[in-house]
Structure formats: C-alpha cells, structure tokens
Amino acid sequence: MNYQPATDRYSNMQYRRSGKSGIQLPALSLGLWHNFGHVDVLENSRAILRLAFDNGVTHFDLANNYGPPPGSAEENFGKILKDDFAGYRDELIISSKAGYTMWEGPYGDWGSKKYLVASLDQSLKRMGLEYVDIFYHHRPDPNTPLEETMSALDLIVRQGKALYAGISNYPAEEARKAIKILRQLGTPCLIHQPKYSMFVRWVEEGLLDVLEEEGVGCIPFSPLAQGLLTNKYLKGIPADSRAAKPHGFLKEEEVTPQRIQQIQSLNQIAIGRGQSLAQMALAWLLKDPRVTSVLIGASSPAQLTDSLQCLKSKPFTSDELEAIEKILK
Numbered sequence: 412m413n414y415q416p417a418t419d420r421y422s423n424m425q426y427r428r429s430g431k432s433g434i435q436l437p438a439l440s441l442g443l444w445h446n447f448g449h450v451d452v453l454e455n456s457r458a459i460l461r462l463a464f465d466n467g468v469t470h471f472d473l474a475n476n477y478g479p480p481p482g483s484a485e486e487n488f489g490k491i492l493k494d495d496f497a498g499y500r501d502e503l504i505i506s507s508k509a510g511y512t513m514w515e516g517p518y519g520d521w522g523s524k525k526y527l528v529a530s531l532d533q534s535l536k537r538m539g540l541e542y543v544d545i546f547y548h549h550r551p552d553p554n555t556p557l558e559e560t561m562s563a564l565d566l567i568v569r570q571g572k573a574l575y576a577g578i579s580n581y582p583a584e585e586a587r588k589a590i591k592i593l594r595q596l597g598t599p600c601l602i603h604q605p606k607y608s609m610f611v612r613w614v615e616e617g618l619l620d621v622l623e624e625e626g627v628g629c630i631p632f633s634p635l636a637q638g639l640l641t642n643k644y645l646k647g648i649p650a651d652s653r654a655a656k657p658h659g660f661l662k663e664e665e666v667t668p669q670r671i672q673q674i675q676s677l678n679q680i681a682i683g684r685g686q687s688l689a690q691m692a693l694a695w696l697l698k699d700p701r702v703t704s705v706l707i708g709a710s711s712p713a714q715l716t717d718s719l720q721c722l723k724s725k726p727f728t729s730d731e732l733e734a735i736e737k738i739l740k
C-alpha cells in the first residue's frame with residue numbers, strides 16, 4: 412500500500428490525439444482482459460497497474476466480462492483504484508464495454524438499450540466509479556437496429572455515466588453508419604477498438620480509412636497477437652503462457668509450426684534493429700498516425716517494462732518493412 416506515483420511519470424510517454432477530439436491517449440494503453448481476474452494474483456495485477464501509471468500509461472481498458480469470472484477484473488480494478496489511485500482519478504482514462512454475454516436471459520447480451528444501460532450501471536458499481544471515460548459497444552449486433560444501440564451510447568453520455576462513446580469490432584461500413592448516427596445524436600464517436608497486429612490486418616482494408624475520414628481514433632487490441640509476437644513462443648508453448656492456461660483465449664492450436672517459423676524470422680529482424688520482438692511489433696503499429704494508442708496486455712511488470720521500450724524504437728527502413736511483409740505473406 413502507500414503507493415506514491417513516480418513524479419516523472421509524464422516525461423517519457425508520448426500522447427496522441429484520438430481522431431478530431433480533445434482527448435489524447437498514451438501511445439501504449441493497458442488492457443485488463445487477462446491477468447486481472449479472481450483467478451489471478453491481485454498483488455501482481457496491482458504491480459502492473461502501478462508500473463503502468465509510473466510510466467505515463469494513463470489509460471486502462473476494461474469490459475463487463477473481463478475476468479474470469481466475468482466482472483472480476485472490474486472488481487479487482489475497483490479495489491486497486493480505491494487503494495492506490497483514489498487521488499488520481501482525473502489523470503486517468505478508464506473504459507468499459509458491453510456487447511458479449513454477461514448474464515442470463517434476453518437482456519444480458521448483444522446491443523439493446525436495456526442491456527447497455529444496465530450493464531454500465533453494474534460496471535460502475537464493481538469499479539466504485541461515478542462515470543467511465545469511454546463506454547464502448549463491444550461488438551456489432553445483427554438483430555438490434557443500429558439506431559437503438561447508438562442511442563443507448565448517447566443516453567449514457569447524456570446521463571453523465573460515460574464521457575465519450577466508442578465502438579469495437581465494427582466492420583468498416585457498419586462503423587461508418589454508427590459514427591454518422593452518433594454524430595447526428597450529438598455524441599461524436601471518440602474511438603474504435605479493433606483487433607490489429609502484424610498477424611491480423613483486416614483494418615487495413617477500409618476501416619482505417621473510414622476512421623481517418625470521420626475523425627475518429629483507433630486503438631488496436633491484441634497488438635502482440637496475445638503473446639505470439641513476443642519472444643514467448645520462439646521454442647514452442649511455455650507452461651506459464653496464455654496458450655497453456657485453461658482460461659486463456661489463445662488456443663494451443665494457434666501456435667502452429669508455421670507460426671513459430673514466422674515468429675522466429677520476425678525475431679531476427681527485431682534483433683537486427685536492436686530490440687525485442689514485442690517492441691518491434693508495437694512500433695510497427697505505431698508508425699501509422701491513424702493509430703491513436705496501442706492496447707497491450709501484460710502478465711508481469713517485466714513484460715510491461717519490455718513493451719514500454721517500443722517508444723524508443725528507431726524508424727523502420729524500407730528494407731525492414733519489405734522483409735517483414737515477406738515473412739507475413
């Protein structure tokens with residue numbers, strides 16, 4: 412306890428504006444999807460959060476269902492916030508989301524106004540907060556009119572329960588429609604949260620252009636492909652990895668021999684650049700100015716320390732970029 416944040420916490424982080432909004436986010440933000448639930452060690456979660464804030468990571472990303480069990484990441488975060496960050500609320504951007512299955516029955520999933528409003532109320536209670544800074548619709552709902560879901564985000568913002576609205580996992584054209592509806596309602600969309608990494612590149616086929624045209628920020632999640640784009644899987648699946656944990660979302664089947672070969676080749680380029688593979692994978696995303704912040708995970712303070720060093724990356728040469736493309740083909 413008795414945490415005193417580092418006094419130089421703003422000296423090394425870069426802050427980037429989210430689209431055409433007034434909000435700047437740290438180049439690296441921290442997500443609490445894994446490693447912050449009741450199945451995890453609270454003191455480790457606390458150490459990661461403290462280290463993040465000490466290094467200027469002002470944005471923590473949650474969702475109603477993070478854990479396991481669902482809701483427990485918000486509970487643990489609420490506890491740590493109260494213990495350690497109570498005096499620093501105004502230096503933090505805290506986000507939550509609803510859109511995936513959270514409770515039984517027809518009102519605990521997808522995109523109805525009923526679900527979003529009730530879920531945020533539950534999230535606020537778990538975290539002990541009066542408001543979140545960003546509230547996202549977590550995934551598109553094919554069966555609820557987009558107008559209803561967006562009007563729920565607008566309502567939540569007008570109620571003061573969130574300051575900004577965001578969308579996540581929306582394909583390009585649906586994102587464009589959602590952004591337009593939100594603008595018409597008077598609650599501009601702050602940011603889109605898509606999956607994006609060297610291994611998952613669908614956003615390059617239209618979404619990034621839409622976001623730029625509309626003046627909306629972009630915060631890629633799983634930028635390290637859940638750990639694949641690090642030195643973790645160079646020699647297979649280690650016991651202390653997400654792929655080896657029963658509740659991890661990275662499945663053993665995804666760590667194929669071909670993947671490992673690609674990771675090894677990428678690692679050689681990273682070594683040539685004098686950095687770790689994680690640092691290179693993060694710098695590769697941040698080279699695009701349309702990317703506001705990159706949303707990483709970490710299971711230890713050491714991993715976070717490693718990832719933070721991506722901010723010291725030198726620019727990529729065209730030869731390096733070509734060599735990376737060749738490996739990813």
Ligand SMILES: NC(=O)c1ccc[n+]([C@@H]2O[C@H](COP(=O)([O-])OP(=O)(O)OC[C@H]3O[C@@H](n4cnc5c(N)ncnc54)[C@H](OP(=O)(O)O)[C@@H]3O)[C@@H](O)[C@H]2O)c1
Pocket residue numbers: 441442443444445446472473549579580604631632633634635636637638639641642643651652653654689706707708709710713714715717718
């Ligand atoms: N909107 C959505 O639908 C959605 C979906 C998924 C995630 N997200 C958000 O995005 C956040 C990040 O996702 P993610 O956790 O999948 O991100 P990630 O950064 O791709 O993966 C994080 C994992 O990679 C490993 N790792 C991280 N840094 C490392 C390093 N420097 N060296 C070696 N290994 C390292 C750790 O795995 P080990 O645990 O194996 O050590 C860590 O848990 C989530 O917390 C959440 O906030 C959003």
